[in-house]
Amino acid sequence: MKTAIVTDFLNQYGGAEIVTHQIASLFPGADIYTMIAEEEILSTYFTNHKVFEHPKLKDSRWKRKHYRKLLPLYPTYIEDFDLTGYDLVISSSYLWAKGVLCRPDTLHISYVHTPIRQAWVKYHEYLRNENDIGRVTRLILRYVMNYLRIWDVSTSNRVDYFIANSTTVQRRIESIYRREARVIHPPIKVDRYKNKYKDCGDEDYYITVGRLVPYKRVDLLIEAFNQTPNRKLLIAGAGNDSERLKGLAESDNITFLGFVDEETKTELTAKARAFLFAAEEDFGMSPVEAMALGTPVIGFSKGGTRDYIREQINGRFFDEQTPGSLRRAIDAFEQQAFDRETVRQSVTHFDEKHFRRQIKTFIDEKADEHGIDRK
Numbered sequence: 376m377k378t379a380i381v382t383d384f385l386n387q388y389g390g391a392e393i394v395t396h397q398i399a400s401l402f403p404g405a406d407i408y409t410m411i412a413e414e415e416i417l418s419t420y421f422t423n424h425k426v427f428e429h430p431k432l433k434d435s436r437w438k439r440k441h442y443r444k445l446l447p448l449y450p451t452y453i454e455d456f457d458l459t460g461y462d463l464v465i466s467s468s469y470l471w472a473k474g475v476l477c478r479p480d481t482l483h484i485s486y487v488h489t490p491i492r493q494a495w496v497k498y499h500e501y502l503r504n505e506n507d508i509g510r511v512t513r514l515i516l517r518y519v520m521n522y523l524r525i526w527d528v529s530t531s532n533r534v535d536y537f538i539a540n541s542t543t544v545q546r547r548i549e550s551i552y553r554r555e556a557r558v559i560h561p562p563i564k565v566d567r568y569k570n571k572y573k574d575c576g577d578e579d580y581y582i583t584v585g586r587l588v589p590y591k592r593v594d595l596l597i598e599a600f601n602q603t604p605n606r607k608l609l610i611a612g613a614g615n616d617s618e619r620l621k622g623l624a625e626s627d628n629i630t631f632l633g634f635v636d637e638e639t640k641t642e643l644t645a646k647a648r649a650f651l652f653a654a655e656e657d658f659g660m661s662p663v664e665a666m667a668l669g670t671p672v673i674g675f676s677k678g679g680t681r682d683y684i685r686e687q688i689n690g691r692f693f694d695e696q697t698p699g700s701l702r703r704a705i706d707a708f709e710q711q712a713f714d715r716e717t718v719r720q721s722v723t724h725f726d727e728k729h730f731r732r733q734i735k736t737f738i739d740e741k742a743d744e745h746g747i748d749r750k
Contacts, residue, residue, distance in 0.1 A: 384410050406425050464483045475533070487540070674691075
């Protein structure tokens with residue numbers, strides 16, 4: 376079974392790339408197609424695969440540096456990949472990867488992290504809050520996004536079967552594409568975290584980890600902790616919202632750590648009193664990683680958190696993205712004792728091995744239904 380895997384980018388290693396890596400591990404001989412790939416990512420995670428970058432981007436330093444500015448071009452670029460000759464195409468898509476052109480007899484399964492977020496559920500927030508785009512660009516983007524929405528819906532017909540990373544994304548696929556989707560949650564290294572800092576005690580701080588961009592709503596955490604100077608907040612991560620966020624912090628109970636390596640992130644999270652998550656996220660892997668370390672999560676009650684936070688078992692919800700709602704959730708959290716082993720056990724079903732088994736079973740079933748020889 377000749378297989379191709381298509382993904383949006385391989386120039387960083389975040390949630391979508393982790394999923395792509397795990398899928399690729401199930402198909403060691405598969406070719407991989409992507410817009411841009413960084414050698415460090417390829418040499419670390421995709422050594423057993425031939426990776427094809429888009430030729431218009433591969434040899435252009437300017438385009439690689441300013442790839443975010445090329446938004447209107449990607450729907451055409453993704454259609455440039457010639458996938459003739461493949462029996463199976465698996466796309467890992469949060470932007471345009473699902474829009475590849477396949478032969479009618481090719482089986483195309485798309486793992487969707489979300490329909491294009493900037494064009495759909497975060498459209499108005501994106502235009503309003505992104506602080507690195509100018510007024511003219513913002514005006515142009517209104518028309519670009521309109522085109523993207525039309526293209527995104529029309530290309531959903533190119534997919535035979537959808538997989539969603541959460542029940543939230545499953546509902547988006549049903550609402551936007553009018554298609555059904557199977558939910559298979561992203562892979563988390565639960566077993567690897569099992570004995571990591573197992574006996575450490577709670578230290579007197581809260582933590583959040585992730586990219587510092589507007590939709591993550593780290594500003595909400597800062598405002599809440601400005602109002603409670605007796606509580607400590609650690610913020611780990613970097614991004615284009617960093618300077619604005621630092622300007623919001625009014626006291627020394629809030630500490631910006633910048634980018635931290637994996638070991639430091641793991642240790643700080645394991646020792647934290649709780650992990651804070653204010654975004655309405657598609658899924659959100661960092662909170663589940665925190666739970667795998669035994670750290671409870673206080674998270675916003677909309678989005679992917681609904682798939683893993685269990686109140687009074689592994690965390691608490693807050694219902695409004697306001698400092699007051701978050702403070703009340705923290706107050707309630709501090710009145711309850713959480714058992715770290717119970718928190719760990721609550722997320723064991725998110726482990727990588729369960730993800731790989733579910734993905735492999737789903738693909739094998741659909742390949743058999745389509746009469747594809749899996750040898």
